[in-house]
Amino acid sequence: MxxxxxxxxxxxxxxxxxxxxxxxxxxxxxxxxxxxxxxxxxxxxxxxxxxxxxxxxxxxxxxxxxxxxxxxxxxxxxxxxxxxxxxxDWRRMEQTGLKHAQEGRLPLFKRTRWFRCYSSWLMPGLLQTYGYTEDVLRAVQRRRVAIDDVADAVAARMDRQRVLYEGQKKFAFLIEESVLHNALGNADMQVEQLEHLLTVGTLPNVSLGVIPARTGRTRMPVEGFWIFDKSQVNVELVSGYLTLVQPSEVGAYADTFAMLADLALYGDKARGLIASAMASLR
The missing domain is CATH 1.10.260.40 (lambda repressor-like DNA-binding domains)
Known part of the structure; x- marks a missing residue:
């Protein structure tokens, strides 16, 4: 192990x-x-x-x-x-392909009522368009997975996004401004992704914060992580997938999320950063 x-x-x-x-x-x-x-x-x-x-x-x-x-x-x-x-480790998780890895996380998403997610380099999976997801998973498959089931894996991730609209769930997403300028795919695909981000950000159960790239910030970017209610944190590292359940560690990530949230822009200011990223692509 x-x-x-x-x-x-x-x-x-x-x-x-x-x-x-x-x-x-x-x-x-x-x-x-x-x-x-x-x-x-x-x-x-x-x-x-x-x-x-x-x-x-x-x-x-x-x-x-x-x-x-x-x-x-x-x-x-x-x-x-x-x-x-x-x-x-990723090799073990994805040994039967990417679809199984995507489907395996669905029960956790379904039973969670309060999601908090911070991403410093990619659009969070629940906010991705089909095209963006396809590019992400294709890059993963080429790098480390022998089985090519990308189409099925993309469909599984799209299906998982239904949790955004089911039941009394709350979602809080924090992304670094650099995520808006991630050079995945072509300009049209990136614009589509940013338009989708604007749409999902208007959902009443979704909080979307963008941390601006500026000097003098008090907190540096860290690894991306999901917090599921108050009981579990998942962290995607270069070498593998980490699950944390010890209260002190879950609390540490919750405190980090709160500190990063204080740096973020919301509402019209966040939409302004997104619109600026779209304009640069056009």
């Missing part, structure tokens, strides 16, 4: 390691004895017990069998799966 530096992931891995160490202690076994029973080198037991190495499901099963605690194995394996779900 790829290891993230996130404290949420590390804390979960440590809890799993602590439970395995307790099982070994309750069985009255030393690390060398456990290693011999499992047919491992003693250093492997040490690495797992100190959360330096993440065990596999087979490792957990062997550990529990050696300690006479087979009944705990499935619960621990379930905990392992939960830890693995916190950090997923």
């Amino acid at each position: 790829a290891v993230s530096s996130s404290s949420s992931v590390q804390a979960a891995r440590q809890v799993l390691a602590d439970r395995l160490r307790e099982i070994c202690r309750d069985a009255g076994l030393e690390g060398k004895q456990l290693a011999a029973a499992c047919g491992w080198h003693p250093s492997k037991v040490s690495r797992i017990a100190t959360a330096k190495t993440s065990p596999s499901a087979d490792d957990i099963l062997a550990w529990c069998q050696a300690c006479g605690a087979e009944e705990q194995a499935q619960d621990l394996i379930a905990s392992l799966r939960a830890v693995e779900g916190m950090w997923i």
